[in-house]
Each structure stands twice: as structure tokens, then as C-alpha cells.
Amino acid sequence: MVDRTTQVQNVSPLLTEVLADLEKDFASRQEILRQAREKDVEFISQAVSESHTFLEEIYEQFSSYMQHLKNTEPDASFLTEFEIYIKDASAMLATKLQTAERHVLSESEWDRTWHNIDLAFDSAFVANEDKIVYEIYSNSENSFDDSEKVEIPIGEIIAQHLSEILPESRQRAKALMEQGRLDISQQVRAVWDVTRYNLEDTQAGLANYSPKKLETMTESLQNGLRRAINRLDDVVLETNRVWDDIKNELQSSQNQVLNEVSSDIRETSAGGKTKFIKTSKFLRRVVEQARISLIPRVAQTLTIIIASLKRTFYLPSRLRLDSVKTSQARKSIDEYDALSSENLYKRLPSIYSNLFSLESPVGEEFLLGRQKEYKIVQEALLRWSSGIPCSILNVGEKGSGKTSLINCCQKRFFSEFETLRGNIVERLTTEAELVQYISRLFGLPENLTFEQLVQTINAGEKRIVILTGCHNLYLRQMHGFDAFRGFLSLMAQTKLKVMWILSMDKYAWRYLVRAVPIDKLCFDYLINIQPMSKEDIREAILTRHNDSGYQLRYLMNDELRHKLRKQFKIWPDVTERQLQKALEDEFFDALYAASSGNISAAIFYWLNSLNFAGNYIEVQPLEPPEFQFLSDLSIEQSFALLAIMEHGTLNADELATVLDITHPDSLYILPLLANKRLIRKTKTSVSKANTFEESEGGYSINPIALKPIADELNKQNLIY
Template sequence: MAILDKFQNSISFLYKLFDIDEKKEISIIEEAEEKIQLPDEYLERFTLYPIQNKDFLKNRDQELKSLELAYENWKIVNSPLLVVNDPGEGGTSLLHASTYIYPTAKILETNQAIDSYKKLIGLITKALQIEEEFKSLKDLEKHISTLEDKNIIILENIERLFIRRVRGFDLLEDFLLFLHATKTKIYWIVSVNKYSFYYLNRVKYFSSHFPSIIHLNPILNEQLKEEILSRNNGYNMVFLKPNKISKKIEKQLKKESKEERQIHLEKIFFKKLFNFSKGNISKAILFSRNSAYSVKGKTVFVKPTEIKVLDDLSLDDLFILEAIFQHRSLSIKELNIVLRNSDRQSRLSIEKLLERQLIRPTTTINKKVEYRINLMYLDILKELLKERLNRNFR
């Protein structure tokens, strides 16, 4: 009875909030129009950040076992490991949490472009705590061969080592040679995003350098639901009717009691979340955050967010988006190099894509602004690249 009273009080408040006459037979919240500003305390629950500790990592037991096995294999055959993942799938969290397997591992986070041999050598020598300076990877390789201790290095986002232009792959190729030359002394764990993996395989047979490859699996639907409910812990969730709904479901909702409608609307919400996220944890979290309609006290009203249809992007727009996919993120300067655009052309194109929220800005540790794909449009844009640019990737 206490649960029923709590639910009825929430419904009563909902009617008052949106001026709905309780005497009328109106299903929950379908008449509401304008979304209300959400409190920071609630939004903070949906912040995306990488997990640093195995104890807090969820739903990746199989991948952790694969990492353990790969490490044991390296001790025998010295094979470097490649981890392939989409943005938002939790690759960074997995690699950071996996350091319980090798506590001395050094993590090289290449969130910014590594556009020179000097930068790459500096990152590696710093990770290995080598104070001596080297002019080439070959010189560094000779020094590493003299080391007594073996090391583990996790290199994230290897796609930041190339730029799509003439001779823009030299640094990446020389690093791969360096990786092979040092693999008896260093266990290399490298990550790459799925689209870069597809692209590099087509142009450079990239996967042939890694006998051991782990592809992250999608998170199961029930685990996604558990994650979203846990982030709403302490709030009473009231599910609202989607903007778009079939006539059949509309009729069913009208026949149901308020309690039955809530159960039905909750199922609709999570079905939409599952279809959108496709097992990507970050996409599920973003979908849920964007679906929060309003918060009043400890009640949150949830209405499935609608993703815009993208049917009017030009070929130039798609080429820019593909370039960002290939490199994970690009600055205006890098975009000029890749597409041979003028600075003005690139800025105008970026502004247009920002306005449509298809990309988002991010700032590197050096305060340089780069642009990434908005996760909310990740799969939609991939499908457009398949259909209109004939990109045959999985």
C-alpha cells in the first residue's frame, strides 16, 4: 500500500505540474510539451568517466579473463595485444582496471595527436623512466635491448599516430617496427577504435601486426538496465509516453490502469534505450540522461529522447565526419591537412556540424581544441557512411 500511495502522490503531482485535470481520462504526461531544466545533482549521476579500479568495473569479466590469458601468452610467444573498441564502449575503463594483472604497467594516453618522432620517443622514455635522450626510435630500441627488466606499456588510441596524407603513415609504420623489435622486452597492449581499425586494415594490413586481438563485446540488455536504474537510485521514476507511438499501443495504454500504464511505458523506454545503445554503455547513459524530462524533489519524469533523422548531409559533411572517425578526433589544422581545405572552409564546416550537434569539442592537455563524433549519432553516422560512401565495415 505504501508503494501504491507513493506512486499515486507522484501522479497527482505530475497532473498539477503540467496543469492536467485529474478527472479527465488522460494518460500520463502525453500532453506535456516543454522540457524543464534539470538539477546539477541529478545530471552529475550521468557523467561519463573511465573506471580506474577493477572493483568498480562491471560486466567485463570475460574481457578481463582474455587480458589475463593474453599476458600469459606473451610470456611464451611475445605477442603484442590489440584491443578494438568503439568510443563509449568502455575500452579505457577496461585497460585501466586491468592493471591488477600487471601492477607495473605504464599507460600512455594518446588523446592528442602524436605528430612527431620527438613526441613519441618522449612519451616512451618517460614511461620507462629513461632520462637519456634519443634522436630516433632505432636508437631507443638499441637501449631497450640492454635493459634487464621487462616492462608493460599500454598505448591507447594508436590511431593518433597517423594523419591521412602523403607520408602521414610513416610514424605509425615505424612505431610498429619498433613494437616488433622490442616485444621481448616490452609487453605492448594497444587500443584502437573500430572505424580506425577498419580503415587501417584496408590501407596498411594493420591487424597482421597483432596475432592477439580482443574485440569488446556489447553489454547485455539486463546489465544496461541495471546500470541506468542504479544511477537513478533514490529517485522515483515516472515514465512518460513517447512522442511517437503506434495507434495500437495508444489504444492499449488508454485501456490500462495508471499502474499498468507505468509498467508498459517503462518497457517501451528500455526497449528504445536498448535499440539505440546496442550494448554501448556510454550511449545508454547518454540516452537516459537526455530522456530525463524533469525532476521535482525525488521524482524524475522520463520521456524517451528522440534522435533526429539525418537525411540532408552533403558529401562534404560526410567526408569531414569520416576523417574524424578515422582519427578519433581532429583539430581544425589537422582537418585542413587531411581534406586539403582552407582554414575558412574547415571552420565553416565544423561550425555547421557543431550547430547540428553531430560533433563535440574536446580540449587536450595542451589546451588545443579537437572535435569528436557525438556518441548520440555514432551509429546513425556510421550507417550513412555505409550507404552513401560505400564503406563496408562492421
């Protein structure tokens, strides 16, 4: 191919020669990637090798310490030595992993990687055929008849398709590398999170050491450290996967270029000139205009046309979507209820159970999207500490994070003040009951009068008092609001000495505002806990999960498979990473819709979707229960649900009083709703004479049914 113009009689040899040159060109590009990959994998391996070695040493040393604890009764000096080693090892490992992360993201390495990708995806053709034109005599019987001659601008055709395809492919390759580097960096950071959590957990166990806890502590620590080591091993595997994706991207571009060039040469040799090229260019311009004009349906349709013209391979078969495991049929509320509470947490590994426990206090790193609420508490505290009376009412749905917010605020802001906490679990309806409860909370004699209680509190030191469960301060009956009114009076008269922080269910507060002639301004600050955003729900769950050290693998069912086929059909190349990202997006979209932003409900659904398989967790597609049957409830049942929502919990006697029905009717309605899994029986621990006695509680709304019930009652105009 050296002449400016070459005459041939048949297009087949010409096509074979052109495609062979293109394949050589792309082979040289793949060689550039291969060499870059070798250097990059070696670089990443060196970056994490020191941390890997040190983690193995920590694992061996901890095993030795644990074996010593198992064989002998440890003295205080040994436990102290062990704790010191944990602190030192944590500090050294943190330094090594931070160094590794800096190396992974070093600018010089980035520059070298970008340069190699630019070379591999350069649109210039190595064979330099941009000036070559071939003349084809399409009719073999009239050989060398100029009337039958067709010119084929080989160089122009090749240059055009390389310039159209490779720049876009290069951008995708760079995006893959950039995302891959960030993933690797996060993987290194996750190793530290997993190790830190397990070391801190062990340290806490040593502070309250008991031989009974040794086996669980040893197993948890060794498994956690082994998962951290495995995650570090996966860093190199992840690096190779990124380069595999980039290699496949270049291979896809090669196939596309070969198909386009072959198609144009055949089209032109048959007398079609560059009809396909012109049509393709026209369609691309129309698609771009459609995208700019925000007409997504038109853009999608035309993109599919282009994909069809380019003979793109059908994606699902390449990704083996048909072979992905499907999930179980849609769960009923009965199935969810059977897996709830104790049964749910029993099937979880201990580290996962601790991270996702709804009972234990949540760390600040897990409480997301609450900066506005933090500022309110901080402002109120500043005003109160400067002598201005202040009180806070914290309102939100059950499970929305009210208690977690207060826990974090107490840890962050209240350390300089004496803080009392009380959870009102018994129903208080009279002023006398209120005085007795508050006196007990302050450590005062329980026989004080209301006035004496106020005087005693005001004569004492400044303090912060946190009260949760304040929906138990009333009962909807004649004189059933005396305790609540008494509390408002107590609060107003003691605000200078006490900053009162109350927590109450949303529906209880809504009812009180309508039922009791009180001014909302009786509370200086109102924190209305809003549902968490989809992004915050996702981050809150994955932040907890990342500390566990397990890796996630999202599965799909028939519905998701069908949806992804439509979504991916027009994409010429989708990697396993992109497929997992799409499945993760789908899961958290469904999780947010099912939980309505309630973090407790979201955690419940998340845990119910998990299957543990070695170091991996398989995440089944979320299939929340159906609640269509709510529309079939009787009016009596609807009013019973409303009453329970407005009171937090109700027993049979209280429900009968609130609804003005007979006790037998109440005993009939409550079990009926419980059998439908809409409410649950609760147990209450009551403080009596410095001891806790478990008493028979009432019924509360099933957390996963709260939002559907509220929606149904709203349709019936029972709540607003």
C-alpha cells in the same frame, strides 16, 4: 436452497438469491486475505525494524561527527576515530540487512502465504450448490405447464465458472506475490547499496579531508542516509501494495464470476440453455490451439472476442491513463547539445553526478557483459608472464567502454606488475615524435634514438604499458604513417619485456587495416568491443541508479498512451506496478534503439530524460533527436565527417591536409558541421616539462550523432 429441484415462476428472485450467496462466498475469501495480510505486514515490519533503528542511529551519529568537524579543526586521531566508526557501522548494518533479507525470503513464510492464497482462490463453492437444479416456467400465463419448463443447473453453472476463473486468477495472485517478495528483497538490498556507497564516499573524503569539502560531504551523506531510511520505510508500504494487488485480483474474479453466472442463468431461463457457456468454452479451446500453433494474431482476436463477451471494463479509464502527465515535444539535436557536458551534470544531485560520470573510472559492478573480454586479457597476461610475447589491441566506438574495460582489468589483473599508462592526445606522425613520446612515458631521456630506446626498454624490468588514443598515431598524408609503423616495430622488438595494450577507435582501425600494409596478426589478441545488449544497458544504468537511493516513476506521452491502450485493452486487471513495468520496458527499448548499445550514449539519453522531484525521479519518455537532414549534406561535408571519424579528432590544418583542400575551405566546413551539432570543439591537455598546458584541440564527432552519421556514410558507400 435445500431441495434437489425447486420450481419458480420468475428468474429475478432466483438470480438475486444466487448472487447474494456468491457475494458471501467471496466475502469469506477476502477475509482470508485480510488476515493473511495483517500477519504478513507484521512479519515484514519486524524483519526490517532492527535495521531501521540502526540506520537512524547511524544518521544521528554521523550528524554529530559532521557537526564536530564544522565547529573545530579536527586532528588525525579524530579522523581516524571517524573512519573506524564508518567501517564498524558498515559491517553491522550489512549483517542486519542480510538477516532482514533472509527473513523476507524465509521458506516458512512463503509456505504460509501460498497456503492462504490457495484457500482464498479455491474453486470450491462454500455454499455447496453443485447439485441444485431450478425449474423455471418462462410463460407466466401458462403457469406450471411442463412444456414451458426450463431447467437451470445452478450448481453446475457456478462450479464451471469458478473452476474456469479462479485457478487462472490464483496463478496471477501468486505471480504478484512472488514478484512483490522479490521486489521487497531487492528493496532491502538497495538500502545497503545506497548506504554502502555513501559511507565509502565519506571514507574517501576523510582520507583527503579538506574543510572546503565539508559542506558538500555533509549534505551528500545526510541526504544519502535519509534516502536509505525512506527506502526501508517503503518496504512495508510495498508489502501493503502487493496485498492490495492480490485483493483487487480476487475482486476482479468475483466480478467476472457474478457476470458470467448472471448471464448464463438469464440465457438459460430464456430458453438458450448454456449457449454462452458452450460458445465460451469453444472459443477458449480455439484460442489455446492458436497459441500452441503460434498464430498470435488469431489468438489475440479471439481473446478480444471473449473479453467483449465477458463485458470486461475498459482498462485505460480504470488506470486513469488519460490523467498521466505527458512529455515535451520531440527534442531537436540543438536542445540535446545545449544540455550536454557541463550543463547536464550541473543540474544533477552530486551523488547522481558521481555515479553517472563519464569521466571517472567505472567500478567492476557497473561494467556488464564483458566476461569474454576479461578472459582474453587474463589469457594474454598468463602467456606473457610465462615468457611468451603478447600484445593486445582494444578496438571500439567512442563511448563503447574501451577505457572502462582497461581500468577494470588493471584493477583486477595487473596489480603484481609495474604498469605505465599514456593517453596520446597530440598527433604523432614521425618516428622522432614517437620516440620522444615513449621516452617521456618511460621516464627516459627524450634525445634517445629509436635503437637506443629499444635497448633501454629491453634492459629494464618487465612491465605493462597501456596506451589509449592510438588513433593519433597517424595522419592521412604522405609519410603520415611513419609513427604508426615505428610503433609496430618498437612493439615487436620489446614484447618479451613489455605487454603492450593499445586502445583505438573502431573507424580508425578499419581505415588503418586498408591503408597500411600491416598484418592483423601483429597484435596477438584483438578485443573488438561490441555494443552492449539491451539487457546489459538496462542493468548497467539501473545498477548505478539503485546506489543513489532515489525511486523512479516513469511518465508517458500521447504516443505511449495510445500504445498502452492497445496493449492493455484485453487485460481485465493491470496494477500500477505492471503499468510502471510496461513503461520501463518501453523506455529501455527506445533507449537501446537510440544508443545502438553504446553505453556512453545510453547514459547521456538517460540523464537527459530525468526530472528530480524530492526522493523521486520522473523519467520522461525518450525522444531522441531527428537526423533526416544528414541526407542533405554535401559530398564535401560527408568526406569531412568521414575524415574526423577515421582520425578521432582533426583541426583545420589537419583536415585541409587530409582532404587536400585549402585552409579557408577547411575553416568553412568545420564550423558549418559544428553549427549542425554533428561535431564538437575539443580542448587538449598536453604534457610539457612535467606540467600540463591546455592547447587548442580539434573537432570530434558529437557522441549522440555518431551512429546516425555512420549509417548515412554507409549509405553513401564511404564506410563499410
